Amino acid sequence: MATFMPLKQAVADNLRDGDTAAFEGFTHLIPTAAAHEAIRQGIKDLTLVRMTPDVVYDQMIGMGLAKKLVFSYAGNPGVGLLRRMRDAVENAYPRPIELEEHSHAAMANAYEAGAAGLPCAVFRGYLGAELARVNANIKQVTCPFSGEVLAAVPAVRPDATFIHAQKADRKGNVLIEGIIGIQKEAVLAAKRAVVTVEEVVEDFSDLHPNLTILPHWAITAVSVVPGGAHPSYTHGYYPRDNATYLEWDKIAADRELFRAWMDENVIKATPEDFAARVATLGAV
Template identity: 50%
Template sequence: MTMRDAIAAFVHDGDTVAIEGFTHLIPTAAGHEIIRQGRRNLTVVRMTADIVVDQMLAGGCVARLVSSFVGNSSAGSLGELRRRIEHALPEPLEFEEYSHYGMVCRYLAGAQRLPFYPLRSYAGSDLVAVNDGIRTVTSPYPGPDGRQERIHVVPPVNPDVTIVHAQRADRAGNTQIWGLTGVQAEAVFAARRAVVVVEEVVDDEVVRSDPNRTVIPAHAVDAVVACPRGAHPSFAQGYYDRDNAFYRAWSHISKDPERLREWMERWVHGTRNHAEYVALLGEEHWAGLAVGEALSLPVDYGRRL
């Protein structure tokens, strides 16, 4: 599908939308299309709420954020997010916070259709006091000392739609990722619908020749969108590098509401699609993000004679 058609079909006002990708392969272009289509009152689930979340907030799309980290990826702050949480400007943001592993467990519970998921790492944490989604239960099994332990649990998350970015997929949706991976597979299986955005759609034979790179299988995917350079300013291993200058600039852009509004008008509302965004950046900019070749050695999977 095109990005426009995929977002129109699978993202609706009031939905819970998971947007995943850890440092690498962040589906920024999908976030921009959600803004262009004027979606409202979304609950956004993203472990590492970063620039794309700040932009979706500035676009008026997000009413509630569920996350385990907020920040501009070691390059500064998120101005729009801070204004909403710290000062309720221009309106408040409902924020539900977990640890990274707490979010992983929520996706695992959602993917496995479990009622909750146990974890030990909240012992002594202040998060328990500020998030009533973190509960304690009594283990039905006695421990080595004969006592039944009390342990923290988190609820499942089952998004209406999960959106992830990846390097490549075939037309059926068998999706391959290499380099940094996060919880893309778990987030996809937890969701009712899934949109996979890729740098390129490849022939079936390419995927079959290297099956172990298939992180997300076709039966879990509802739409495949080809969107080259769609993870910018994050990177896609083997395709383009991280745009560190953009990350550094974003703190200054988002700190000033007027400057942020002007940026959104030019780069998101002023472009019809991601191809226009890419063209607006210019080939010289992309040349600076080019990566060299680092081939993986071939593997002999073997076959019957």
């Protein structure tokens, strides 16, 4: 059952050293504020899971939180590679990191299997692909009914999932508008789920009921963090901050510049700072 609490408490109560954690968001609604709080709290030895790791995972990897990354595609969207991730892979800086790479289809099916309580996902995919040569968790199974050879991957069942959304009502039901991505399945697959939201409303009586995609009983904690998806956008609230993504490419390229930026903008910052960051972006 969803409990409203400050983000600092929500992270402290639900994310532990050694956890498998998903900070999911696709194009928009990326839970940056939650990831920054995890960095401030010095959580370590995480297995980070996400369909499209971008800047926020670059920051977590660069600060040494991750021991492993389970993912499909990684990059600074519209800009280029993740330089802190690359430094960890090529130079073990600030620590070695293990990679388990999948396709988008595999990750989506793995989350769905986790949400359904299944041990693995079975789907059509990877035929003729080379990825199975470097990922021992990509298997083949034969359908007992048709004889068709299918792909199989382990279900994703995070210890903790963090997402950002537009609204929660007073009961803790969560509404997501725009691109939903895999957030719903990532929450339902998790042991514990934390949702940061732009605002809390009395109810969703004036909105289509199908927009309420996450019921309060599937959520552990809700934290109100206006602007908490910056620099990604939140549909209906603020646009994508493209300048910040471009700036990150230069910051992440230098170890000392990276640490200085993180100290100033993450370690010394608070969740409340996110509202000011999006105030100048305008509404969408």
